[in-house]
Amino acid sequence: MTFLKKVTIKGTGSYMPERVVPNSYFEKIVDTSDEWITTRTGIKERRMIEKGQAMSDLATLASASALQMADISAEELDLIIIGTSTADMLSPSTGCLVQHRLGAKKAVAFDVNAACPAFIYGLAVAQKFMQDGTYQKALVVGGEIVSNRLDFKDRSTCVLFGDGAGAVVLGHGNGLGDGEILSTDIESDGDLWHLIHVPGGGSRLPASHEMINEGLQYVKMQGNEVFKHAIRTMVDSAKKIMSQQGITSDEIDWFIPHQANIRIMDVVAERLGIPSEKVIVTVHKYGNTSAASIPVALDEAVREGKIRKGDLVLANSFGAGLTWGATLFRF
Ligand code: UT7
Numbered sequence: 001m002t003f004l005k006k007v008t009i010k011g012t013g014s015y016m017p018e019r020v021v022p023n024s025y026f027e028k029i030v031d032t033s034d035e036w037i038t039t040r041t042g043i044k045e046r047r048m049i050e051k052g053q054a055m056s057d058l059a060t061l062a063s064a065s066a067l068q069m070a071d072i073s074a075e076e077l078d079l080i081i082i083g084t085s086t087a088d089m090l091s092p093s094t095g096c097l098v099q100h101r102l103g104a105k106k107a108v109a110f111d112v113n114a115a116c117p118a119f120i121y122g123l124a125v126a127q128k129f130m131q132d133g134t135y136q137k138a139l140v141v142g143g144e145i146v147s148n149r150l151d152f153k154d155r156s157t158c159v160l161f162g163d164g165a166g167a168v169v170l171g172h173g174n175g176l177g178d179g180e181i182l183s184t185d186i187e188s189d190g191d192l193w194h195l196i197h198v199p200g201g202g203s204r205l206p207a208s209h210e211m212i213n214e215g216l217q218y219v220k221m222q223g224n225e226v227f228k229h230a231i232r233t234m235v236d237s238a239k240k241i242m243s244q245q246g247i248t249s250d251e252i253d254w255f256i257p258h259q260a261n262i263r264i265m266d267v268v269a270e271r272l273g274i275p276s277e278k279v280i281v282t283v284h285k286y287g288n289t290s291a292a293s294i295p296v297a298l299d300e301a302v303r304e305g306k307i308r309k310g311d312l313v314l315a316n317s318f319g320a321g322l323t324w325g326a327t328l329f330r331f
Contacts, residue, residue: 004131004132005130005131005132005133005172005173006172006173006178006180007126007127007130007131007170007171007172007173007180007181008170008171008172008173008178008179008180008181009168009169009170009179009181009329009331010069010070010071010072010168010169010170010171011066011067011068011069011070011071011072011168011169012065012066012069012166012167012168012169012295012298012299012302012303013061013062013063013064013065013066013067013068013069013166013167013168013169013299014062014065014164014165014166014167014292014295014296014299014300015058015059015061015062015065015164015165016047016163016164016286016296017047017048017049017050017053017058017163017164018047018050019047019048019049019050020045020046020047021045021046021047021048021162022034022044022045023037023038023043023044023045023159026155026158026159029152029153029158030152030153030154030155030158030159031155032155032159037159040261040263041159041160041261041262041263041283041287042261042262042263042265042281042283042284043159043160043262043283043284043287043288044284044285045284045285045287046161046162046163046285046286046287046289047162047163047164047286047289048147048162048163049145049147049148049163053145054088054145055082055084055086055087055088055094055143055144055145055165056088056094056097056098056101058143058145058163058164058165058292059082059084059094059098059141059143059165059167060098060101060102061165062141062143062165062166062167062295062299063098063102063139063141063167063169064102065167065299066139066167066168066169066299067102067139067169069169070169070171072137072169072171074102074103074104075103075104075105075106076136076137077102077104077106077107077137077138077139077169078106078107078108078135078136078137078138079107079108079109079126079129079130079135079137079138079139080095080098080099080102080104080107080108080109080110080138080139080141081095081109081110081111081112081122081125081126081138081139081140081141082094082095082098082109082110082111082112082122082141082143083111083112083114083117083118083119083120083121083122083140083141083142083143083291084111084112084113084118084141084142084143084144084291085113085114085115085118085144085198085290085291085320086143086144086145086146086148086149086290087111087113090201090202093109093110093111094111094143095109095110095111096109096110098139098141102139104139107139108135112125114186114188114291114319114321114323115196115290115291115319115320115321115323116258116260116288116290116291116293116317116318116319116320116323117186117258117291117317117318117319117323117324117325118142118290118291118319118323119140119141119142119166119291119292119293119294119295119317120184120186120294120315120316120317120325120326120327121186121323121325122140122141122142123140123168123170123181123184123327124184124185124186124325124327126138126140126170127170127181127184130170130172136171136172137169137170137171138169138170138171139167139168139169139170140167140168140170140295141165141166141167141295142165142166142167142290142291142292142293142294142295142296143164143165143166143291143292144161144163144164144165144289144290144291144292145163146161146162146163146219146288146289146290147161147162147163149198149217149218149219150218150219151215151218151219153215154218156221156223157218157219157220157221157223159287160223160260160261160287160288161219161287161288161289161290162286162287162288162289163289163292164286164289164292164296165292165295165296166292166293166294166295166296166297166298166299167295167299168295168298179309179310179329179330179331180329180330181327181328181329182241182245182247182328182329182330183241183244183245183326183327183328184241184325184326184327184328185237185240185241185325185326185327186323186324186325187233187237187323187324187325188321188322188323188324189321189322190321192229192321192322193320193321193322194222195221195222195225195226195229195320195322196219196220196221196222196226196319196320196321196322197219197220197320198216198217198218198219198220199216199220200212200214200216200217201216201217226318226322227261227263227264229318229322230258230260230261230264230268230318230324231264231267231268231271233318233322233324234257234258234264234268234316234317234318234324234326235268235271235272237316237324237325237326238268238272238314238316238326239272240326241314241326241327241328242314242328245328247312247328249272249273249274250273251312252274252278252312252313252314253278253307253311253312253313254278254279254280254301254306254307254311254312254313254314255269255272255274255278255279255280255313255314255315256279256280256294256297256298256301256313256314256315256316257269257279257315257316257317258288258293258294258316258317258318258319259281259282259283259286259287259288259289259293259294259297260283260288260293260318261283261288262281262283262284265279265281265283268316272314274314280297280298280300280301280306280307281297282296282297282300290319291319293317294315294317298313298315302331307331308331309331310330310331311330311331312328312329312330312331313328313329313330313331314326314327314328315327
């Protein structure tokens with residue numbers, strides 16, 4: 001029988017672009033209102049990058065902050081995973097660019113493309129490689145620059161998303177009270193790929209004047225279909241890992257659902273039996289930041305002193321693919 005090593009979160013970090021875009025901005029460019037956006041999504045404002053900023057810029061800043069909290073130097077890292085669907089370039093991976101920027105010479109670096117749950121996917125991969133002792137110190141980032149994938153003429157998508165990055169540094173636990181990633185669940189259903197997708201810019205429809213003229217470089221989404229699947233998958237995944245660990249919802253100290261829509265978050269929390277005061281909420285100020293949503297909310301809750309050492313935290317997410325997943329950890 002293999003002895004599995006304990007994997008713990010040693011530090012968290014995040015970086016949100018400084019440019020604040022309030023709902024009123026969209027009232028000027030599409031047929032929408034602050035009232036519609038607020039009541040249907042809970043979003044009041046979001047952050048968007050300045051022209052010229054790229055995923056590795058945000059990821060490097062979030063990572064530096066997590067490394068500082070963990071008191072671990074970049075040279076000690078042996079694994080870097082960036083969860084993102086909005087890499088700097090089609091090749092190489094943003095992981096390699098972040099490795100270069102941090103000077104993490106001995107790490108292996110790569111990206112995980114799994115839309116909004118990409119951070120949870122990255123955490124699951126890192127956990128497995130660390131549990132068996134292959135790697136000792138890992139950096140997992142969830143980040144996204146969705147703003148330049150948005151069609152600012154499509155009111156059903158452009159009001160929903162924002163940019164940002166969050167990171168965690170993982171190490172092995174040194175004993176009691178050190179926290180532990182207890183469980184991760186990652187799932188997907190490729191039959192539903194068409195519900196959220198960016199058709200152009202890849203190998204199916206490479207960059208061309210025609211592709212750009214048709215706006216195929218932008219996010220296409222059937223929002224209300226996604227809404228239904230989001231609730232079902234987030235509830236199922238969370239219940240699955242809680243039952244695997246023999247944990248009931250009243251034992252959860254903090255719940256971090258994917259910050260896509262306050263209505264989805266409320267229903268999921270209610271179905272899991274988690275009271276609203278235990279739910280971490282950032283959607284009002286950041287919108288849906290896709291893969292950044294969970295690590296950013298985690299970092300803010302830690303820095304605000306809400307999530308403390310020893311707390312039991314449940315996080316779950318869903319997104320394009322469709323993909324979904326959950327994680328349960330003692331911080
Ligand atoms: O990270 C995963 C990414 N995906 C998601 O998180 C999406 C999940 N889905 C949602 O959050 C919601 O479905 C939306 C917020 C996208 C939409 O809310 P909804 O309550 O499902 O609205 P709907 O799509 O059913 O549209 C209702 C109406 C439609 O008008 P009609 O056909 O009833 O006349 C839309 O055209 O609302 C209209 N509408 C808008 N009106 C004003 C859609 N977008 C807007 C808008 N402003 N921005």
